[in-house]
Amino acid sequence: MERNEAERAPRDSMDFDVVIVGAGPAGLAAAIRLMQLAQEAEQELSVVVLEKGSEVGAHILSGAVIDPSGLDSLIPDWRSKGAPLTTQVKKDRFLYLGAAGELALPNFLMPPLMNNHGNYIGSLGDLTRWLGEQAAELGVEVYPGFAASEILYSEDGSAVVGVATGDMGVGRDGVPKDSFTRGMELRGKYTLFAEGARGSLTKQLTADFKLDEGCQPQKYGIGLKEVWEIKPENHQPGLVQHSFGWPLDNKTGGGSFLYHYGENLVSVGFVVHLNYENPYLSPYDEFQRFKTHPAIAPIFEGGKRIAYGARAITEGGWQSLPQLVFAGGALLGCAAGMVNVPRIKGSHNAILSGKAAAEAAFAAIQDGRSHDILAAYEEEVRTGAIARDLKPVRNVKPLWSRFGTFAGIMLGGIDMWANTILKGVGFGYTLKHGKPDYAAIRRAASARKIEYPKPDGVLTFDKLTNVSFSGTNHEEDQPVHLRLADPNIPISVNLPEFAEPAQRYCPAGVYEVIDDGAGDPRFQINAQNCVHCKTCDIKDPSQNINWVCPEGGGGPNYPSM
Numbered sequence: 432m433e434r435n436e437a438e439r440a441p442r443d444s445m446d447f448d449v450v451i452v453g454a455g456p457a458g459l460a461a462a463i464r465l466m467q468l469a470q471e472a473e474q475e476l477s478v479v480v481l482e483k484g485s486e487v488g489a490h491i492l493s494g495a496v497i498d499p500s501g502l503d504s505l506i507p508d509w510r511s512k513g514a515p516l517t518t519q520v521k522k523d524r525f526l527y528l529g530a531a532g533e534l535a536l537p538n539f540l541m542p543p544l545m546n547n548h549g550n551y552i553g554s555l556g557d558l559t560r561w562l563g564e565q566a567a568e569l570g571v572e573v574y575p576g577f578a579a580s581e582i583l584y585s586e587d588g589s590a591v592v593g594v595a596t597g598d599m600g601v602g603r604d605g606v607p608k609d610s611f612t613r614g615m616e617l618r619g620k621y622t623l624f625a626e627g628a629r630g631s632l633t634k635q636l637t638a639d640f641k642l643d644e645g646c647q648p649q650k651y652g653i654g655l656k657e658v659w660e661i662k663p664e665n666h667q668p669g670l671v672q673h674s675f676g677w678p679l680d681n682k683t684g685g686g687s688f689l690y691h692y693g694e695n696l697v698s699v700g701f702v703v704h705l706n707y708e709n710p711y712l713s714p715y716d717e718f719q720r721f722k723t724h725p726a727i728a729p730i731f732e733g734g735k736r737i738a739y740g741a742r743a744i745t746e747g748g749w750q751s752l753p754q755l756v757f758a759g760g761a762l763l764g765c766a767a768g769m770v771n772v773p774r775i776k777g778s779h780n781a782i783l784s785g786k787a788a789a790e791a792a793f794a795a796i797q798d799g800r801s802h803d804i805l806a807a808y809e810e811e812v813r814t815g816a817i818a819r820d821l822k823p824v825r826n827v828k829p830l831w832s833r834f835g836t837f838a839g840i841m842l843g844g845i846d847m848w849a850n851t852i853l854k855g856v857g858f859g860y861t862l863k864h865g866k867p868d869y870a871a872i873r874r875a876a877s878a879r880k881i882e883y884p885k886p887d888g889v890l891t892f893d894k895l896t897n898v899s900f901s902g903t904n905h906e907e908d909q910p911v912h913l914r915l916a917d918p919n920i921p922i923s924v925n926l927p928e929f930a931e932p933a934q935r936y937c938p939a940g941v942y943e944v945i946d947d948g949a950g951d952p953r954f955q956i957n958a959q960n961c962v963h964c965k966t967c968d969i970k971d972p973s974q975n976i977n978w979v980c981p982e983g984g985g986g987p988n989y990p991s992m
């Protein structure tokens with residue numbers, strides 16, 4: 432089949448009451464709540480969830496210390512139903528790291544909202560798998576391995592009426608192969624977008640409906656994580672440890688997390704705020720270096736790393752929440768950015784937002800409505816439990832960005848205490864974030880080069896070895912899903928101006944500048960390694976990279992991240 436002929440071939444179409452994009456906590460919570468309401472009302476309802484990962488949970492990466500408030504309100508008996516969250520938090524520890532030592536911050540200095548008492552440590556990927564089973568049992572059609580790659584609009588373009596899955600079996604050159612299969616249209620009275628941080632369709636909807644007019648730019652971090660099985664004598668089940676400081680300098684925001692859970696498992700990770708300035712910084716290598724700190728390295732002695740991955744995390748919080756609704760649909764969870772930054776928690780808000788969107792959509796469908804605005808959902812997010820969680824911490828990230836780690840965290844702490852004492856009102860102001868993350872990067876000529884130590888293969892690993900622990904796999908003969916608006920920019924602009932930072936910010940070694948010394952450097956994209964973290968889409972200084980969905984089922988196959 433010719434390329435144009437294939438693109439014009441008609442697509443099969445299926446109608447549903449609600450179409451949901453993304454089987455993360457937000458999307459699955461929406462699906463579950465819709466079915467619960469339909470059962471209570473003894474009403475038929477058709478709900479479909481599309482998931483680009485090969486199975487539910489395959490693309491989920493989180494800490495995770497989970498605040499159960501979302502689950503409690505969605506499935507009150509989740510504990511007796513066997514949800515995979517069994518390790519309760521027993522101890523919180525906060526460290527400020529210097530190059531050779533550490534300072535433990537007394538817990539009484541921490542605002543009460545930072546307390547993890549009553550929370551659970553586990554794998555959000557496993558919890559998501561369990562939510563997927565609950566949704567399927569209630570009659571939701573869950574389709575893993577299907578990426579939503581196109582938004583369907585009403586004829587006049589004013590409303591979203593569904594999505595289409597991508598065509599399969601297209602070669603790298605864009606020409607259909609023998610295995611070509613046309614994508615499918617899934618049409619719904621309402622379409623809920625729950626793609627997580629920096630969703631590819633969410634990005635397009637935000638531009639089309641100008642959803643971010645009037646709010647602050649979304650801010651992000653890149654989170655890198657390994658799961659380790661450690662020696663029993665080093666394991667302290669229920670310990671939650673966070674650090675900030677070394678190896679990052681005072682101007683670069685971020686820090687580590689280290690959670691002990693399950694059978695001798697430790698989840699260790701490092702977040703670097705993507706408004707970092709130095710183009711020579713490599714978040715991956717900062718993470719590896721962090722593990723070598725004398726207060727950290729002994730934990731891993733005799734242990735083994737069993738999984739690796741990376742994912743962007745939203746950090747804009749309250750003032751970056753875009754308009755959540757548009758005709759025919761809504762943004763849920765981290766597609767809109769609902770992470771409480773100082774708590775590093777967003778999964779509870781993702782679940783609460785899914786539940787709220789489902790309640791608004793179900794009421795609308797019962798009223799005979801479709802393809803209009805779910806105002807009740809926006810209202811609930813802006814006045815309910817999510818607002819009460821995000822508002823009191825809204826100034827922590829801007830203070831950190833403005834004053835650096837040491838002073839910024841102290842000022843953020845004072846701000847949070849003021850909010851605690853004055854019942855969420857605090858000092859009454861809301862600070863702005865300023866410029867988007869990509870605009871923070873400095874010219875290479877004025878930046879300090881950073882030499883990272885070589886990995887030892889025991890405690891620290893090179894990128895490509897670690898990527899093999901993410902289970903990442905893509906069909907190689909397919910169009911590159913990292914689309915350059917201008918293919919010349921990496922070498923003609925990004926290399927001379929910013930030493931092409933994609934080589935360092937990508938946690939999977941996808942971007943390389945190949946220079947054979949003949950003065951003709953070449954930009955190479957190893958798309959098959961991509962772990963779908965979305966950092967390139969966020970941080971490219973020229974905003975030249977557009978991440979689009981590859982064939983469904985491709986990407987990481989995280990076991991329990």
Ligand SMILES: Cc1cc2nc3c(=O)[nH]c(=O)nc-3n(C[C@H](O)[C@H](O)[C@H](O)COP(=O)(O)OP(=O)(O)OC[C@H]3O[C@@H](n4cnc5c(N)ncnc54)[C@H](O)[C@@H]3O)c2cc1C
Nearest residue numbers: 453455456457483493494495496579627654764765777778
């Ligand atoms: C390093 C790190 C540590 C974190 N630690 C914690 C923590 O300790 N506690 C906590 O509560 N939160 C934590 N968070 C935040 C938490 O993970 C998120 O708030 C939460 O995952 C958001 O849920 P979501 O459903 O909105 O999105 P996601 O969990 O990102 O799920 C989105 C799903 O949609 C799928 N998808 C995306 N686009 C498409 C498409 N076009 N078609 C089909 N499928 C698609 C994805 O594959 C994915 O499965 C952390 C995040 C990171 C990155």
Ligand code: SF4
Nearest residue numbers: 937961962964965967
């Ligand atoms: S190519 Fe982009 S999305 Fe993929 S792993 Fe690298 S930075 Fe992340």
